[in-house]
Amino acid sequence: MTATGRVMQDAFARVSAGQGTLIGAARAAQDGTMPDLKALGLSTTQHST
Amino acid sequence: MTATTQHAPAAARPTAAPASARRSRKAARRRQLGACGVLMAPFFALLVTVFLIPVGTAVYLSFHSDDHPGLGFSDARTVFVGLRSYAAVLTDPTFLSGLGTVALYCLIYLPAMVIGSLALALLLDSGVVRLRATAQLGLFLPHAVPGIIAALIWLYLYTPGISPVVELFAKADIHLDFLGLHTVLPSIVNIALWSNLGYNMVVFYAALQAVPREVIEASVVDGAGPVRTALQVKAPLVRASIVMVAMFTLIWGLQLFTEPMLLSQSSPMISARFSPSMYIYDAAFTRNNYSLAAAASVVLLLCTVVLSYGVTRWTSRADRAEEAR
């Protein structure tokens, strides 16, 4: 969860500077987490909106 | 020498002399090669231990990874995973944005560095500056400051609340934000320029000393002013140095790590994966995925190799075009 949280927090920082939205940050966290999980060989599915 | 002196006895004793001459030539050659080998051995030893073995290990690691099949709660094994880590790296938006950031950084930094240091060297060489030695020392001194210290000094100068510069401008009602979303990259470029301008200036200055004085005198006689002399006579003659400086700056720039790593403590706009090197560090030491880190390192290495090769090809083609003219 640490890595996911970090990507999300980086995106939150950008939101505070006026770039992007909170839900964009959540999506960015998901897009940044999926490769990590796949790299570990975990079976993953995702639901993206 | 040996061949000519042996020629006379060879004529006198035609059968035995050529064979012994060949043997002694072979021995001399072997001694020469042996001497070469011994003198070059340290280089090759270092090349193997500091470059080839780590690169080989990285490539090996990038193809093998801890595998957590299913939900991952059973035992993990280290297996050959083929290109899985590479796929993960190349589809990771955080890595790709890091590549973009470092590309933008090089786009700003490279021209500024080359043009800036060349201009300074030309200025010093033209004799316009008094106290040339002092000026050179002063410009070179920042390079003597280790990279981390330089980044810390500039961090102090950038951080609002403790920076005297920011305070001064705030009194004049100008609110400078050096660590904001769009200003953080130029701020990093500034630190790198401050550190390295003097070094590259010295390189160019040394190259300019090799320009034959007759060429300069000829151009002066032809009526070229100092600016014309500098731009159209001196600069083209140091093109080899310009290419070298550009290439080294490019390779160094692609590995951007120290400055953003230190500034990230003060600026939330610098993410943990701001540059590819930071992504690799994060993958290895925060996410504990050495395979991912190795794959990202290999990708970065390939990008560096391709870009360097591109720069070399482009300049040699430009050279050949010039010669053809």
Next chain:
Amino acid sequence: MPGRHSRRSVLAAMAALPLTGAVSACSSKAAGGARSTGGTTRIAFWSALRGSQEVVDAFNRTHDRIQVDFQQIPSGGQGGYAKLSNAARAGNAPDVATIEYPQLPGFASDGVARDITALVGDGLRAKLLPQALGLTTFQDRVYSVPLDVEPMVMHYRTDLFEQYGLQVPRTWDEFAGLAHTVARKAPKRRLVLFPTDGATQFAAYSWQTGAHWFDTSHGAWNVSLADAPTRRVASYWQQLIDDDAVFMNAVDNRQSDAQIADGLVLTRLSGAWDAGAQMKARPAQQGQWRIAPLPQWDPARPYVGTHGGSTFAVTKDSRHPEAAMEFIEWQVSHPDSLRARLSSGTSSQYPAATALVAVGRKAFDRSYYGGQDIYRLFEQEAHKIRDGWVWGPG
């Protein structure tokens, strides 16, 4: 010949290097692992939690078959987890490690935390809040034992609420209205901070609303960070941010400390543990704060998520898992353990062992919160913790 002599000494030196490496690895393994000397089992315990030394001392005084060697380590985010990972990789992780809820799935799948389903007896299971144990159980296997469970609550400045004539909000609608009111009445103040370094806070909001960011019920990790409940939470807070009705900066830095110390921010949405942290950090604000339940979307169906909380895991490297488990069980469920921890200073830790809540309530000094019985509030809130949340393995 000089060449031959130096080559032999070079070879000797090279042969010595791996041996010295092996020797140092052996000795460090002995230091990090457990030793059994004539009946007394020694186990190693790492933690960053305050009061751990007092707890360990209390355990060592009252037990003679098991002795605990405690090592204070930096908190997880400051390098504690990296230290644990590296030690596990080297094979000398401590017997008992402290892992917070969000990091547990990662350590479990890395193999650092071992499967202790067999070691957790029914007695211990019965003592723990079911929601807390549910957060440390994956695929019906238990990977760590909860120490505390921290429902998210609303800490608010009662004196400022009185000053501006504000009502304590019970729903998120009321909270949003209040935020606009505060921004209007007190332009320099805001009702709350939205932390930019607060993925766990955002997770707690989404958890309360019914999000399932990670789901393992179908045999694979289903990742869904932007599901409908999360979108609801995100648009709610986005509206407040766009209207400049809340602060938005990092919570773990000087700016936020100044905001709280200067009374610029009127509420803090954080776990129950923050009540004690506040007491320790700002003793001068005694009497100015109270605690209320977190606002709800629907008061008829109240839920909360947790923010913070730690668990204890037995590591794979441990050579005395039964002894380690005995220590963990004592630390988690024995009244002396909680008393020792609270004796070290200010702590409002809400224990996962339901029987210890009374001990915590009695030991806690209520004067800071104007006599409010915050443990009763925590108990109510703890029962509202929503089921089904899983932290991610990343």
